Amino acid sequence: MVAGSKASSSGIMRWLVILIATGLLSQTALNLVRPVTTYKLISFGSGSFTVGAVTAAYAILPLFTAMMLGRVSSRIRRIRFLMVAGVGLIAVGGLGINLAPNALAVALASAVLGLGHLMFTIGGQSSIARYFPDSDLDKGFGWFTAAYAAGQFIGPLIAGMVLGSGTDAVSAERIADISLSLWIGMGAALLAVPFLLPNWQPRVSKSVSATSPERSSASIGSVLRIKGMASHIFASMTLLSMLDILTAFLPLVAEKHNVTPAAVGVLLAIRGCASVVSRLFIPKLSAHFERRDLLVTSLYVAGVSIALAPVFIDVLWASGLALLIGGFFLGLGQPMTMTMISTSVPPVDRGAALAVRLMGNRLGQVALPVISSTVAAGLGPAGAVWFCCALLCLSGAEKNLRH
Template identity: 55%
Template sequence: MASAAPRSGAWLWFLVAGALLTQTALNLVRPVTTYKLLSLDADAVTVGLVTAAYAVLPLVTAMWLGRMTDRVRELRTMVVAGALLLALGALALSAAPGAALVAAASALLGMGHLVFTIAGQAAVARFSPEDQLDKGFGWFTAAFSAGQLLGPLLAALLLGSGHDVDSPERVADITLALWAGAALSLLVVPVMLVRARTSRSGRDRTDDDVVDAARRAHPATGELEAVAEPRASMLRILRVPGVPSHMLAALSLLAMLDILTAFLPLVGERAGVSPAWVGVLLAVRGGASIVSRVLLPWLARRLSRRTLLLISLYGAGLALVLPPLVITVPWLAALCLFVGGFCLGLGQPLTMTLISTAVPASWRGSALAVRLVGNRVGQVAMPLLAGLVAAPLGPAGAIWFTCAVLLASGLEKTVRRA
């Protein structure tokens, strides 16, 4: 990726293809993980704990990885490493005999997702011109949404609608689905090793530009001289106006994706809805997010980023209250998930752009890493809290709790007016 010219656009499409494969794999594996836990007689609290374990390793490594992306010249290597870790996590899940090892394998899966995501986000922030950031992040996250559509559909196809949760047939289907997820992740390696045949001189913003970002022209001589810009740190980034608010929005939006993926299968199981139908519902949510992210550049020309983010937070928070209540009414549940998915899809690329443009250019990789740290805090805390809420209220309570967090984030932005 370091050698590809941004003006050619090839680097972005290779990255989007890799994102599509990894996210299809991830969103195939994660709902299947819930069914694996059910086959091991796990309850809602255990599902919440395992979902939180997915974010533990990323939580403690995200900032370090973000700083690394600010320094390294070759981001492609990190992208490939993330895909390999995803494959290893899926294989470990297939072999795990108990909930504790499922949690450990889920943590490895989360680490692979972090490495891929943080390298991909850094590439978009590094190589995209300022006025093309919404487009770059929009296409990158659209690939994530496409994976969130295709992954659950593959899970639905592989698990089908029959068999008890702990039957040998269901267990065999679960193992096959996890192997399929590993295979999809491994396909990223040949995709990302394809190098675009473009010239180094045509780049808009090179790795050298990132290293030398803190340079400016001397007012008298016109020669470049170093600027004493402070080193990026989590505290300095969090002090930038607006960044904590954007992080809260990103955290709540991502938490809803995780909670839906982990707890909607539980809601469906209790309501007598087959895994195949649950997979279709999750795919509808993913498909709606693809639509919103493809439309994002068009929408951003007509509405401010703040307005779009408020639509995302309030719209998703209100629409996703309903699916647990109407999951046995297929068309109505699908409609609610489409509206909620459309709103969810808007928010993540917007928070990436808002945080990237709020900090100095040389801090962008680190700032996006801080955003991911916040996301991982949410991915640890929210499933634990949601699992506790689900204990007395049932799995639907976990989804309703996360809807309340989305609405609270929207209210915070409304009060701040920034």
């Protein structure tokens, strides 16, 4: 019995290492491609509204497929194949953006990119909810999302290094550098495939039997009716949308102030690096503080800190400091919501519940960039960032009132 328990524990830890490696590669690819997408649009002469619309297009397909994929993830035994399909679509989306002749084609390719990210994310999150003991969920989600944050650090840094310090948005050199960046992103996504093809998944599951997988009967309505669930999903939506808005609109703010792509890459990398650090400390923090308190603090501090970044974009150390603080607290929020949502439902429904969370995220990713671009039309690109920061603080206030 003890030997079996040790083997099970070993299999779970091996799978966590696979999730960390593939999460790092997929998110490096994604977070290299997405800021470069803004520069691709700038080279077409696009403004804030088009950037907002393309950012929204990224979440269109996931919005309508999240629940279905969540149910699939709850009953599929070889969940790694869902993740393989995800990284494949990330690579295809990067290729489409690279070859796109206009903004509409970029939007279509971004939709494919978003679907790939959703498939990989649902596969990874659902496997953690399926295989990890409840006592280790913070650890599993924390380390998995730390890999995401590391990719959010490395991807923009590579993009900034390749695009360099030139400020001519339509020069032949800039266009060639954009293409090279996108090829690198595609390659990073495809590197994840060899990790996922071997059958290294754990054999012990909390929700899927070896002979007959249980089917989740959870619906969107039944999940949302669970006490506190809508609040958790709203917090998750604002946290993720903040990342999208920052990635899409900070390059626009920078272009307006003649700040180079290399500097933007460093600023976004600082935010990602800070989130890596905070997520590595989540198991210790959650042992000393209530999850709700950690989540509320992350919403408030991230909202206030990140709002300062566009204000001081000309003073890079000040903008970097704001993103360092904001990134640390932003990094705490997402894994907290994953654990809180997972533990609110039976094991068999966890894939579906996490899918509803992702559906809420994608709804925010569709609506908020469009709304933010409208705000940006009046206040400039920085207005889009400030709008999302206000939503973070609103989510924190809502959780305080609910408590």
